Every structure is written in structure tokens, then in C-alpha cells.
Amino acid sequence: MSKISIFHLVFFLGVLVGCGGKVNPGDVSKEKPKLFPDYVDVTIPSTIAPLNFKAQGDYSAIDAVFEGKAGKSIRVQDSKEICIPASDWSELLEATKGDSLKVTVSVKQHDRWKQYASFRIHVSETPIDYGLVYRLIAPGYEVYSKMGIYQRNLSTFDQSPVVENTLIPGSCVNCHSFKLTDPKNMNFHVRGKKGGTILITDGKMNALMTKTDKTMSNFVYPFWHPSGNYLAYSVNNTHQVFHEEKGKRVEVGDVASDVVVYDVKKNEALGTKLLMQDSIFETFPSFSPDGKSLYFCRAAHKKMPDKYNEVRYNLCRIAFNPENGSFGDKIDTLFNATAINKSVTFPRPSPDGKYIMFTLVDYGNFSIWHKEADLYLLDLKTGQTRCIDEVNSDNTESYHSWSSNSRWFVFSSRRIDGLYTRPFIAYLDENGKARKPFLLPQANTDYYDQLLYSFNIPEFVSGKVEVDPNQVDQLLDSGIKKVTFKQ
Amino acid sequence: MKYFSLDKLFSLVFGLVVFWFFAFLYPFHLNYQEQYQMFLFSVDYFRSFFAKPGGISDYTGNFFTQFYFYSWVGAIIIAVSLVLLQRAVWFISRKLEAKSVFFPLSAIPSLMYWGLLCDENYLLGGLIALLWVAGFITTYSILKSAKIRMLFVWISIPVLFWMAGGAFLLLLLFAFVYEILKRESKIAELSVWFVISAILSYAIPTLCKSLFLQYPLREVWIGTNYFRFPVNIPISVGIIVVSVVVIPFALYYLSKFIRKDNSKTLIAGQLIVIVLGGYFLISHSADMSKEEVMAYDFNCRMRRWDQIIAMADKKTPTTPLSVTCLNLALAKEDLLGERMFNYFQKGIGGLMPDFVRDYTIPMIAGEVYYHLGFVNTAQRYAFEAMEALPDYQKSSRAIMRLAETNIINGNYAVAEKYLHLLQKTFYYKHWANNALATMKDEKLIAQHPEWGTLRKYRTQEDFLFSEGEKEMMLGVLFKQARTNRIAFEYLMACTLLTKDLKHFLQYFPLSESLNYRAIPKSYQEALYYAWVTTNKDGSRDIPYPISNGVKQRFQLFQKMPGQANTPSYKNDYSDTYWYYLYFVN
Structure with a gap:
């Protein structure tokens, strides 16, 4: 007997026992259901894990029918939530690629079934990467408890740790990044008494001590050069202050910051005066896909923390020569945010070189604590910038990352409860128009409600990340290399 | 046998x-x-x-x-x-x-x-x-x-x-x-x-x-x-x-x-x-001094203010954390201005302790900020105390405080998340169910004896928390809610404990909005001291209603020679502001 038949048998038995035959809606609503997570009319890749959901409000049973192409369908019924059998789901999506699923949800309230208007789930033909890597950390202030960098297979619900801070008690792990989405080329920092930057190049791991006598701090925000020979980093002297007004909590800002480029082969930090000016804050570097430009955020220096709300960053560019690691001699402003009293953070160029996606806030650079933070898209061909209304919400949208084919992006948003950051994935069509994003699906629909961690820095990866935590520990103990500086 | x-x-x-x-x-x-x-x-x-x-x-x-x-x-x-x-x-x-x-x-x-x-x-x-x-x-x-x-x-x-x-x-x-x-x-x-x-x-x-x-x-x-x-x-x-x-x-x-x-x-x-x-x-092995601090803290957590004062009456607390709890209890019972110097005091460390990255001090200090109306700071301290737990546990007390502060701030979705967790506990389930029911109705929150009041007290204007400027923060808080008696008494206590009589005199007129029946004893002592020491010729009458008892005691205090630790001084004047002013460093 095939898996589908077994499932259908179990389903029908369930229906017979629980509902006395079949679902026969007494009321048909013209409204679409309100679901958690909200999967109504979203666009998904065909390899995504089942979109399990529950309906909002009280009910004693819920029923959902997923109808795809070629007459294939799945029907699920439960007292609490819709948990779709993984194999049926996978087959249904494969069969419906390039088309959409029709989903009909009914709920049983006071012994009567109410059927909602059907909605669509669009199944894109465009593939998505293997998985996501993110840090799970409580959205706190100065102190941190258990945290870690984790990977998640997008086709299943499997999550596994890459590195956890329990490995080195009292430490913090942060700022993971990949060369595009390559799991064999990865970077992250371990902060604490036994700390350092872990750099994995083509699967080989090194631990670096990145503070030099010419730079103000260890390396902070990273971005890989497409060649893998360089990484751009900011160096930041960061401080925090705390709001007393109810709508705000924390303000994180730089007292000073610069941008440097790390030469992997020479173990050398390269700097230029243009990116290390005392009168300027430079941060959030990222390389263009051709590797010849370095994008970054740039703001006029202000006295901190007194004038924290007057710091505004523009999106800028400087030429970079990957042949010899030299920088251009002028800085271009790509998006003048200060002209509209706004500030740019996290410029992330799409791998196809068409766009730069960034976050826009009222001031400063720590957008995750800014409720007004929204995602924007700069079309590098036309120079036009637009707010991505299709994906933004009334709450924070902050960190974002592109898939390797530039057609999906993942971003962190606080739209669910205003505090705990959750990863949303959205499709961007060939015209640069984004579709309604969907929340990373979980096996249990209460997962996000019960989780006291935020999803921090979600990054796509094209395969499973293999990091040996014991090697991390050993290298930080006795194999750390000191980075030198060259200007 | x-x-x-x-x-x-x-x-x-x-x-x-x-x-x-x-x-x-x-x-x-x-x-x-x-x-x-x-x-x-x-x-x-x-x-x-x-x-x-x-x-x-x-x-x-x-x-x-x-x-x-x-x-x-x-x-x-x-x-x-x-x-x-x-x-x-x-x-x-x-x-x-x-x-x-x-x-x-x-x-x-x-x-x-x-x-x-x-x-x-x-x-x-x-x-x-x-x-x-x-x-x-x-x-x-x-x-x-x-x-x-x-x-x-x-x-x-x-x-x-x-x-x-x-x-x-x-x-x-x-x-x-x-x-x-x-x-x-x-x-x-x-x-x-x-x-x-x-x-x-x-x-x-x-x-x-x-x-x-x-x-x-x-x-x-x-x-x-x-x-x-x-x-x-x-x-x-x-x-x-x-x-x-x-x-x-x-x-x-x-x-x-x-x-x-x-x-x-x-x-x-x-x-x-x-x-x-x-x-x-x-x-x-038993540490009874810690047990005492924990007793103060537990009673503080349970809002048993009268028990805290009764404990202090039996044996005056001497550690900064127990004094912190006592001062909060006195303030909650409207007695801080009246009786704070009846007990051991030593600076504002026993009034509003500084933040420390551990799990005990922020939890206790957070109680003070919470009851004052510094809702964000109370929330932060609870969060930090919980995150500082070295065995990576979560704290039921901190989660309750996070739920409460989010309710007061109107962040119901986050509050609900914490309450759902508490619903999975044995002891806090009932509290969480009640809180969830209250949260559904704004009127119920407004009528809530604690949350409703703190909503009125919390700041409407944004300012940044500053550990070194507690007095300023208290001033801003009180300025926005002139009925926040605890904020006023803490503001005055700050000036008294730091022996800053200039600011005490500057802030004292703000008490008008609180309709005191009589000026609290400590304030009378400070006012009288300030008046006598600045008007030495005695040509003018003091413009405040100072009791004769206070006046007479001060005259005797002035005449009494000796050291702070002599029994006569301690017995007769250790409950006065003057004793604190002169002899407590």
C-alpha cells in the first residue's frame, strides 16, 4: 500500500470517528480564513516543507483541502492544527510547480462547520537554496544566555546546531556569513575571553585574532568577496542606551566605525583613508557581484550618545580592485538617505547584480530596534529606489539576504508580536516585484509562540554546513592567527 | 526496641x-x-x-x-x-x-x-x-x-x-x-x-x-x-x-x-x-544574612509591604539589597519620607541599586523601577536577570514581570506569549489565565490596582535611562504624573541620601500636588536644618509648618557633644536626618 493510501485510510477513519462521516459545511463564508502563520495567497518554492497552520479564533475541529494540478489533493483534519503529511505535500508541490494550490479551510464551531473562501498558494518553478542558517538569541540587551548558530533544511523541519555558545561558556557567537551561499566558505565570530573570528575557506578552518593596532576593534560585520579571496568587515566601537518610552527599548550606535578588507591569502587587513575617517561613520560593507565595487553605509560623525537620533547613513560605493586589493580614490553616493531624513542599513546586492536591497530607518544603524524599519530596493540599472510594500509591515523589517539565484530573499521581521524576530521568505519576480512573503514553516504551529529566541541574520546556504565545534574550540585555544594591517 | x-x-x-x-x-x-x-x-x-x-x-x-x-x-x-x-x-x-x-x-x-x-x-x-x-x-x-x-x-x-x-x-x-x-x-x-x-x-x-x-x-x-x-x-x-x-x-x-x-x-x-x-x-554552611535578604526580596515580590516593615522593626536591615526592599515597602505604604531614617541608610545604593550583570541584583532593583513607573527599565532588568542565569534557565518571576510590563506598555502580543508559557506551569497558570482575561479589556487594565496605576505613572515622553542621573529621571517621571507619590518620595530620598540639600529645597515645593496632611518627618528635619543653618540670625520665621518636637530635638542635637557612635547619640538621634547628615559616610 502506498503512503498516500495509508494516509487516506487514516484520514477517513479519523473523519468517521471524529465527525460522523464527512465535512459538510453549514455556512460558507466569502472571507478568506485568518491563519497562523498567514499562508493565504503566498508564493512558495516547490521544495519547501509543509506549510502547517492553524486558524485564528476558537473551534473544535479544522479541515483543510489542498487541491493541486492533475487532480492531486490532500485533505487534513484535526482538532487543533493542520499538519500536512510531508511526502504527500512534497508530491503535490512537485506536481503543481508553476501553478497554484487551491486551499479550502473549514472550521467546526458550536457543532457547525463553517467553510471559508478558498485561497491560493502559488508554487514557483524557481528553485530555492537548500536551507537557512541563522542565529537564535533572546532579544535582550547586554546579557546573553544560551544562544547559537543553527541550520535548517528548507525541505524538512530539521534544525541542527552549527555552533552553540555552550561550547565555550560565557561566549557569544555572531555574524555568520557565507561566500554567496556556499557552506564551505563561512565566517563567524566567537566573542568572550576565549574568542576570535572563525574563517572557513574551502572547508579549511582557521581562527583569527582580528584586532590590530591600527583598527579600533575586532572585525564585526562581514561580507565575502565573490572570489573568496577577500572579506570586507566593519570595525566598530559600539554602545547601547535604553529608552524609557513605551514604543522603544534599545538604541545601539557606533561611537566610531570604519571599514576594512581582509585579504584571506595574506592574512592582512587592508585599509584606505577614505574608509577610515574620524569625521565619518562607515559600516555594513558588501561587495558587488563582480567584486569591483564595495558598497557601504556612511554617516557624518555625531557626538554619541547625545545625538544618537541625528546619525543618518547614506548608501555609498567605492571601487575595489580584486587583483591587488586596492581601493578607488572617490566615494559615490548611491542613495542619499540624509536628504529625506532617513538612514540606510544592511545594503545587500543581489547576486545577479540587478539590485541592492537595504533597510531604511529614521536614524542610526541598528534597525532591528526600529519599528519603522522597512525594506527598500535599489534598481542598479535605473537608479530608482522603492519601498518594497509587498513585504513590509507596520513593524520592523530588518536583516535580509538573497538566494543564490536572486529570486528569493529572506528577511527578519517583528510583525508577529513586535519583539521576537522571525524569518520570512519572499519571491521576487523578473520585474522586481515581490510576492507576499511566508513565515518559515515549522512542524508545530505553536513553535513560534513558545520560542523565546529571535531569528537573527538569516542567510541562505546551498548545502549543509559542516563545522566541527571541537575544532573551533581547539583553534581558539591554541591555533589562533593574528591579523596584520596594511594601509 | x-x-x-x-x-x-x-x-x-x-x-x-x-x-x-x-x-x-x-x-x-x-x-x-x-x-x-x-x-x-x-x-x-x-x-x-x-x-x-x-x-x-x-x-x-x-x-x-x-x-x-x-x-x-x-x-x-x-x-x-x-x-x-x-x-x-x-x-x-x-x-x-x-x-x-x-x-x-x-x-x-x-x-x-x-x-x-x-x-x-x-x-x-x-x-x-x-x-x-x-x-x-x-x-x-x-x-x-x-x-x-x-x-x-x-x-x-x-x-x-x-x-x-x-x-x-x-x-x-x-x-x-x-x-x-x-x-x-x-x-x-x-x-x-x-x-x-x-x-x-x-x-x-x-x-x-x-x-x-x-x-x-x-x-x-x-x-x-x-x-x-x-x-x-x-x-x-x-x-x-x-x-x-x-x-x-x-x-x-x-x-x-x-x-x-x-x-x-x-x-x-x-x-x-x-x-x-x-x-x-x-x-x-547556613548563611542567615543571605536568608534575611531573600526574605526581604520574597516579601517584596509578594507585595507584603507590611511584613517587610515589621521585619525591619524587629531588626534593622543593613545590606543594600534588604534596605532597598525596605525603602520600597516604606514608599508603597506612604512612609518613606516619614520613617526612612528610622532604619539604617547608606546612600542611594540602598534606594535604587546600580545595574550589575547578575541574576539577583537586577531582579531586586527591578522591583523598585517597576513600582516607580520606570516600566521599560523594570522590563530590562527582569530580562537581564533571567539571561544572566548561568545554567541557562528561564525565570518564572522574570517571565511574570515581562508579561506585566508588556501589558502596561500595551504590547499585548508579546505579553500573550509570556502568559502562554506561564499557562504551562503549575503555580503561575491561574495568574496567567487571569492576566489573559484582563488583557482582553482595556477597562479592566485601567482598573487594575497596579497595572492601571503604573500606566498613568509611566513616562509619556521618551528619555534615555542614565544610571548616573537617577535624580533627573525621577524628576522627569514625577513631572509627568504629579500624583506619583512614590516617584516624589524617591526623588526626595535621593537628595537626602546624597546630602544634596540644595536640590531637596528646590524639589520640595513639588509636594504640593500630593496633598500631604503634614510634612513627613525626614523632610521637616531637612527643612529645619537648612533653614537654621542659612538663617543664623533667626530674624525670620521658617515658612514651613515644622513641628515643635522636631525643632526641640534639633536644638538638643546641636548642643550635644560627642561622637556618632556614642550610645546617647545613637539612641536619641539615629532616627533623624541630622544624624545621617553628620555621621553616616
């Missing part, structure tokens, strides 16, 4: 004494422990413990620790656990054919563990781990066939490692000595068994570490959180753990030296040693 019943009577008396100690002498240590964990009746919570060696002991320990909310229940749990350990040690000893006369010495491991539990950072999970091990050793000692015993050890090594962490080695140690003593197996057989057991014991933790456990090797070997700080395991734990095996064998050997199994002198001698040794150990 037969000796088998005497040993049971001994266990019973031992248990009752332990219960009495924790229920009546040391109850607030149990309340303190309970607040720094949040046992959830959920599969995910269990999984989070099951994923680590020794986690099952920690899970079981946390399960029981949740009942410490009522300290007498906690006292029963500890008493029963320690008696179980004593009975297990005695049972094992008897299996080794120890003479029944030695039953009092079987209490040594329990007695020592009792001493450990006097330290708030020793967790029940450690004792549970020891009980698991004692249980396995007991089972082993019951088995009659040597081969089954050996097989049992092999099976137990991974199971016990996962349940109790590195303490599983005790079983191996016991079995090894036991088999040598029993001589039921051939030497070669025994050697092979031991080598395989040793390899298994070494390989399993090491493999777990290298394959999937992201903890330091030392922590993997120890497993259970005996101590709240997993990186530090005091040597005393090791001694106690080993004593569970050593005591039975010691009693076995001691039994060889005595002929009579009913020597009353020997029993009496042991009892004297146990009682005196126990008294010495527990009296040196």
Missing part, C-alpha cells in the same frame, strides 16, 4: 530535623531557588533537558523545585530526598553485611548534602542524580548472579550516564570493589569485565562530546548541574558523591572490628558525633 526499628526511627528524626530547618529557619532560600527556573509541562521543555547527559536529573530536580514556591513543600521534598539517600546508603551497607549498629553513620552523605543545599547555588538536580546512582547501586547489590550483575553494569553505564552524568562512575567503582570482595568470579573474567566497563565508561562520554554535544569535555563528564555555575564544581561535591560508595564499604570494614551488634555505647557515640558534626556543618 529492636535495632531495625531504631534505624528507621533515626531516619524519621533526621527527616523531621531537615524539614524543620528548611521550613522554619531557611525557607526563603527555597523561594529564591524556585524563582530562578520555570518548569514547563511541555514536551519541548523535557526534550531540552533530555538532550544533555545528566539532564534527566536536572529535569527531575526542576520538577520538584517548582514546588519550592511554598517553602514547606520544598522542605518536605528536601527532607524526603535526603532520607532516601540515607536509606539507600544504609541498605547498600547492610547488603555488604555491615553491622546494624552503624546505622547513624549512613547519614553522612545526606548530612553533607544538606550542608551543600544551604548554598542557594546548589541545585536539587545534583541530589536527584545521586539518588539515581544510589538506586542503581541498590539494584546492583540485590542481584544474586555475578554474571547478571556484570551485565547490569554494562547496560547501566550509558543509561545512568544519560540520567545522572559522570556520577555513573560510582556504580562502576562500587561494582568493582564489590566483585573483588565477593570473589564469585575468576580473576581473568573479572579483569575482562572491568576493562570493558572502563572502556565503555570512557568512550561513551568522549564519543558524545565529539559527535554531538557542544559543551566543554569537563561539563559533559559532570553532566548534571550540581551547581548553578556549570563551569565551577566545588570539590565538596566530589567528596560527597564518592562518600555514597565509601561509607558502605567503610561500615563493612568497621563491622569486622566489633563483635556485638547491639552496643548502645557505640550507637550513642555515633549519634553524638552525627548530631554535633551536623550542627557544626549546618551552622557553618
Whole structure:
């Protein structure tokens, strides 16, 4: 007997026992259901894990029918939530690629079934990467408890740790990044008494001590050069202050910051005066896909923390020569945010070189604590910038990352409860128009409600990340290399 | 009375004494422990413990620790656990054919563990781990066939490692000595068994570490959180753990030296040693000054302001944290201005303690900020205190505060998240259900005696928290809600405690909006002092209604020569602001 038949048998038995035959809606609503997570009319890749959901409000049973192409369908019924059998789901999506699923949800309230208007789930033909890597950390202030960098297979619900801070008690792990989405080329920092930057190049791991006598701090925000020979980093002297007004909590800002480029082969930090000016804050570097430009955020220096709300960053560019690691001699402003009293953070160029996606806030650079933070898209061909209304919400949208084919992006948003950051994935069509994003699906629909961690820095990866935590520990103990500086 | 019943009577008396100690002498240590964990009746919570060696002991320990909310229940749990350990040690000893006369010495491991539990950072999970091990050793000692015993050890090594962490080695140690003593197996057989057991014991933790456990090797070997700080395991734990095996064998050997199994002198001698040794150990392990701070804190958490003041009336608190609780209680009872100098005061460290990255001080300081109306700071302190827990636990008390502060701030979605978690607890479920019901109706929140008031008190204008400018922050807060009497009294207390009379005089007129029936005593003292010292010619009358009693006392105070510590000064004036102004540095 095939898996589908077994499932259908179990389903029908369930229906017979629980509902006395079949679902026969007494009321048909013209409204679409309100679901958690909200999967109504979203666009998904065909390899995504089942979109399990529950309906909002009280009910004693819920029923959902997923109808795809070629007459294939799945029907699920439960007292609490819709948990779709993984194999049926996978087959249904494969069969419906390039088309959409029709989903009909009914709920049983006071012994009567109410059927909602059907909605669509669009199944894109465009593939998505293997998985996501993110840090799970409580959205706190100065102190941190258990945290870690984790990977998640997008086709299943499997999550596994890459590195956890329990490995080195009292430490913090942060700022993971990949060369595009390559799991064999990865970077992250371990902060604490036994700390350092872990750099994995083509699967080989090194631990670096990145503070030099010419730079103000260890390396902070990273971005890989497409060649893998360089990484751009900011160096930041960061401080925090705390709001007393109810709508705000924390303000994180730089007292000073610069941008440097790390030469992997020479173990050398390269700097230029243009990116290390005392009168300027430079941060959030990222390389263009051709590797010849370095994008970054740039703001006029202000006295901190007194004038924290007057710091505004523009999106800028400087030429970079990957042949010899030299920088251009002028800085271009790509998006003048200060002209509209706004500030740019996290410029992330799409791998196809068409766009730069960034976050826009009222001031400063720590957008995750800014409720007004929204995602924007700069079309590098036309120079036009637009707010991505299709994906933004009334709450924070902050960190974002592109898939390797530039057609999906993942971003962190606080739209669910205003505090705990959750990863949303959205499709961007060939015209640069984004579709309604969907929340990373979980096996249990209460997962996000019960989780006291935020999803921090979600990054796509094209395969499973293999990091040996014991090697991390050993290298930080006795194999750390000191980075030198060259200007 | 037969000796088998005497040993049971001994266990019973031992248990009752332990219960009495924790229920009546040391109850607030149990309340303190309970607040720094949040046992959830959920599969995910269990999984989070099951994923680590020794986690099952920690899970079981946390399960029981949740009942410490009522300290007498906690006292029963500890008493029963320690008696179980004593009975297990005695049972094992008897299996080794120890003479029944030695039953009092079987209490040594329990007695020592009792001493450990006097330290708030020793967790029940450690004792549970020891009980698991004692249980396995007991089972082993019951088995009659040597081969089954050996097989049992092999099976137990991974199971016990996962349940109790590195303490599983005790079983191996016991079995090894036991088999040598029993001589039921051939030497070669025994050697092979031991080598395989040793390899298994070494390989399993090491493999777990290298394959999937992201903890330091030392922590993997120890497993259970005996101590709240997993990186530090005091040597005393090791001694106690080993004593569970050593005591039975010691009693076995001691039994060889005595002929009579009913020597009353020997029993009496042991009892004297146990009682005196126990008294010495527990009296040196118990920290009654910490117990006092914890009592203040618990009453503060429970909003038992009158009990705090009653405690202070019996014995004036002297530690900054207990003084912090007392000052808050006085403010909540509208007595801060009137009576603050009736008690020991020493600067604003006992009024609004500075933030420290630990789990105790922010929790207590957060209470002050909460009741003042600094809702964001109260929220931050609760969050930070919880995150600072070195054993990565979550705190039920902190989660409650996070829920409350989010309700006050109108962040209902976040509040709901915390309340859903509390709904999975045993004690806080009811509170969470009520809070969820209240949250659905804005009117109910407005009418809530605490949340409604704090909503009015909290700042409407944004400003940044500044540890060094507490006075300024209090001023801003009070300026926005002129009925926030606590904020005003804290503002005045700040100026008095920092001996800043200039600002005291500047802020005092703000009290007009609070409609005091009479000027609080401390304020009268400060006003009168300021007036007398600045108007020395006495040509003008003081523009404040100062009582004659205050005036007369000040005149006597001025005339009195002597040192601050002379009995006359202390007796007569230590309750005045003047005494604080002159003699407290």
C-alpha cells in the first residue's frame, strides 16, 4: 500500500470517528480564513516543507483541502492544527510547480462547520537554496544566555546546531556569513575571553585574532568577496542606551566605525583613508557581484550618545580592485538617505547584480530596534529606489539576504508580536516585484509562540554546513592567527 | 526496641530535623531557588533537558523545585530526598553485611548534602542524580548472579550516564570493589569485565562530546548541574558523591572490628558525633544574612509591604539589597519620607541599586523601577536577570514581570506569549489565565490596582535611562504624573541620601500636588536644618509648618557633644536626618 493510501485510510477513519462521516459545511463564508502563520495567497518554492497552520479564533475541529494540478489533493483534519503529511505535500508541490494550490479551510464551531473562501498558494518553478542558517538569541540587551548558530533544511523541519555558545561558556557567537551561499566558505565570530573570528575557506578552518593596532576593534560585520579571496568587515566601537518610552527599548550606535578588507591569502587587513575617517561613520560593507565595487553605509560623525537620533547613513560605493586589493580614490553616493531624513542599513546586492536591497530607518544603524524599519530596493540599472510594500509591515523589517539565484530573499521581521524576530521568505519576480512573503514553516504551529529566541541574520546556504565545534574550540585555544594591517 | 526499628526511627528524626530547618529557619532560600527556573509541562521543555547527559536529573530536580514556591513543600521534598539517600546508603551497607549498629553513620552523605543545599547555588538536580546512582547501586547489590550483575553494569553505564552524568562512575567503582570482595568470579573474567566497563565508561562520554554535544569535555563528564555555575564544581561535591560508595564499604570494614551488634555505647557515640558534626556543618554552611535578604526580596515580590516593615522593626536591615526592599515597602505604604531614617541608610545604593550583570541584583532593583513607573527599565532588568542565569534557565518571576510590563506598555502580543508559557506551569497558570482575561479589556487594565496605576505613572515622553542621573529621571517621571507619590518620595530620598540639600529645597515645593496632611518627618528635619543653618540670625520665621518636637530635638542635637557612635547619640538621634547628615559616610 502506498503512503498516500495509508494516509487516506487514516484520514477517513479519523473523519468517521471524529465527525460522523464527512465535512459538510453549514455556512460558507466569502472571507478568506485568518491563519497562523498567514499562508493565504503566498508564493512558495516547490521544495519547501509543509506549510502547517492553524486558524485564528476558537473551534473544535479544522479541515483543510489542498487541491493541486492533475487532480492531486490532500485533505487534513484535526482538532487543533493542520499538519500536512510531508511526502504527500512534497508530491503535490512537485506536481503543481508553476501553478497554484487551491486551499479550502473549514472550521467546526458550536457543532457547525463553517467553510471559508478558498485561497491560493502559488508554487514557483524557481528553485530555492537548500536551507537557512541563522542565529537564535533572546532579544535582550547586554546579557546573553544560551544562544547559537543553527541550520535548517528548507525541505524538512530539521534544525541542527552549527555552533552553540555552550561550547565555550560565557561566549557569544555572531555574524555568520557565507561566500554567496556556499557552506564551505563561512565566517563567524566567537566573542568572550576565549574568542576570535572563525574563517572557513574551502572547508579549511582557521581562527583569527582580528584586532590590530591600527583598527579600533575586532572585525564585526562581514561580507565575502565573490572570489573568496577577500572579506570586507566593519570595525566598530559600539554602545547601547535604553529608552524609557513605551514604543522603544534599545538604541545601539557606533561611537566610531570604519571599514576594512581582509585579504584571506595574506592574512592582512587592508585599509584606505577614505574608509577610515574620524569625521565619518562607515559600516555594513558588501561587495558587488563582480567584486569591483564595495558598497557601504556612511554617516557624518555625531557626538554619541547625545545625538544618537541625528546619525543618518547614506548608501555609498567605492571601487575595489580584486587583483591587488586596492581601493578607488572617490566615494559615490548611491542613495542619499540624509536628504529625506532617513538612514540606510544592511545594503545587500543581489547576486545577479540587478539590485541592492537595504533597510531604511529614521536614524542610526541598528534597525532591528526600529519599528519603522522597512525594506527598500535599489534598481542598479535605473537608479530608482522603492519601498518594497509587498513585504513590509507596520513593524520592523530588518536583516535580509538573497538566494543564490536572486529570486528569493529572506528577511527578519517583528510583525508577529513586535519583539521576537522571525524569518520570512519572499519571491521576487523578473520585474522586481515581490510576492507576499511566508513565515518559515515549522512542524508545530505553536513553535513560534513558545520560542523565546529571535531569528537573527538569516542567510541562505546551498548545502549543509559542516563545522566541527571541537575544532573551533581547539583553534581558539591554541591555533589562533593574528591579523596584520596594511594601509 | 529492636535495632531495625531504631534505624528507621533515626531516619524519621533526621527527616523531621531537615524539614524543620528548611521550613522554619531557611525557607526563603527555597523561594529564591524556585524563582530562578520555570518548569514547563511541555514536551519541548523535557526534550531540552533530555538532550544533555545528566539532564534527566536536572529535569527531575526542576520538577520538584517548582514546588519550592511554598517553602514547606520544598522542605518536605528536601527532607524526603535526603532520607532516601540515607536509606539507600544504609541498605547498600547492610547488603555488604555491615553491622546494624552503624546505622547513624549512613547519614553522612545526606548530612553533607544538606550542608551543600544551604548554598542557594546548589541545585536539587545534583541530589536527584545521586539518588539515581544510589538506586542503581541498590539494584546492583540485590542481584544474586555475578554474571547478571556484570551485565547490569554494562547496560547501566550509558543509561545512568544519560540520567545522572559522570556520577555513573560510582556504580562502576562500587561494582568493582564489590566483585573483588565477593570473589564469585575468576580473576581473568573479572579483569575482562572491568576493562570493558572502563572502556565503555570512557568512550561513551568522549564519543558524545565529539559527535554531538557542544559543551566543554569537563561539563559533559559532570553532566548534571550540581551547581548553578556549570563551569565551577566545588570539590565538596566530589567528596560527597564518592562518600555514597565509601561509607558502605567503610561500615563493612568497621563491622569486622566489633563483635556485638547491639552496643548502645557505640550507637550513642555515633549519634553524638552525627548530631554535633551536623550542627557544626549546618551552622557553618547556613548563611542567615543571605536568608534575611531573600526574605526581604520574597516579601517584596509578594507585595507584603507590611511584613517587610515589621521585619525591619524587629531588626534593622543593613545590606543594600534588604534596605532597598525596605525603602520600597516604606514608599508603597506612604512612609518613606516619614520613617526612612528610622532604619539604617547608606546612600542611594540602598534606594535604587546600580545595574550589575547578575541574576539577583537586577531582579531586586527591578522591583523598585517597576513600582516607580520606570516600566521599560523594570522590563530590562527582569530580562537581564533571567539571561544572566548561568545554567541557562528561564525565570518564572522574570517571565511574570515581562508579561506585566508588556501589558502596561500595551504590547499585548508579546505579553500573550509570556502568559502562554506561564499557562504551562503549575503555580503561575491561574495568574496567567487571569492576566489573559484582563488583557482582553482595556477597562479592566485601567482598573487594575497596579497595572492601571503604573500606566498613568509611566513616562509619556521618551528619555534615555542614565544610571548616573537617577535624580533627573525621577524628576522627569514625577513631572509627568504629579500624583506619583512614590516617584516624589524617591526623588526626595535621593537628595537626602546624597546630602544634596540644595536640590531637596528646590524639589520640595513639588509636594504640593500630593496633598500631604503634614510634612513627613525626614523632610521637616531637612527643612529645619537648612533653614537654621542659612538663617543664623533667626530674624525670620521658617515658612514651613515644622513641628515643635522636631525643632526641640534639633536644638538638643546641636548642643550635644560627642561622637556618632556614642550610645546617647545613637539612641536619641539615629532616627533623624541630622544624624545621617553628620555621621553616616
